[in-house]
Amino acid sequence: xxxxxxxxxxxxxxxxxxxxxxxxxxGELTINFxxxxxxxxxDLVTTDPxxxxxxxxxxxxxQRQRVIAEYQGDVHRIDRKTWQDGFIRRRLAEDNxxxxxxxxxxxxxAKTPQRELxxxxxxxxxxxxxxxx
Numbered sequence: 566x567x568x569x570x571x572x573x574x575x576x577x578x579x580x581x582x583x584x585x586x587x588x589x590x591x592g593e594l595t596i597n598f599x600x601x602x603x604x605x606x607x608d609l610v611t612t613d614p615x616x617x618x619x620x621x622x623x624x625x626x627x628q629r630q631r632v633i634a635e636y637q638g639d640v641h642r643i644d645r646k647t648w649q650d651g652f653i654r655r656r657l658a659e660d661n662x663x664x665x666x667x668x669x670x671x672x673x674x675a676k677t678p679q680r681e682l683x684x685x686x687x688x689x690x691x692x693x694x695x696x697x698x
Contacts, residue, residue, distance in 0.1 A: 585597055594607070601616055624636045632690060633658055633663055634666040634686060635651075635668075636667075636668060638669070638670070664689050666686060
C-alpha cells in the first residue's frame with residue numbers, strides 16, 4: 566500500500582505533511598502557510614506558542630484514536646479569516662491522520678442529528694452507541 570501511495574500521491578520530499586503546510590527547510594521544520602510562513606516551529610514554541618496551539622486545537626480531542634470533534638458555533642463565522650482558519654486546521658489534522666468531526670447546536674439538541682453524531686463518534690472511537698441513545 567505504501568508503494569502505491571507513493572506512486573499515485575507523489576509529494577515534495579521537503580514537505581512534512583501531505584499538503585505541504587509544514588515543510589523542512591535547511592533541516593528545520595517550518596510553517597509553510599499564512600502569516601507565519603517561513604518561521605521555524607522550534608522558534609514558535611517559545612515566541613508564539615499560541616499559534617501552535619491554534620493549529621492543534623480542537624474542542625474535544627482523543628489522542629489515542631486521533632479524533633478531534635469541534636463545535637461550529639457563530640464564533641466561526643465572525644469574519645472571513647476565522648472561517649478560513651477552520652479549514653486550514655481541518656486540513657492539517659486530516660493530512661496528519663486525524664479524523665475531524667464538526668457539529669452544531671442542532672446536532673446536540675435535535676434527537677435525530679444527536680443520534681447521528683453519537684454514532685459517528687462511537688464508530689471513530691471504537692465503541693458502540695448505547696442502546697436507545
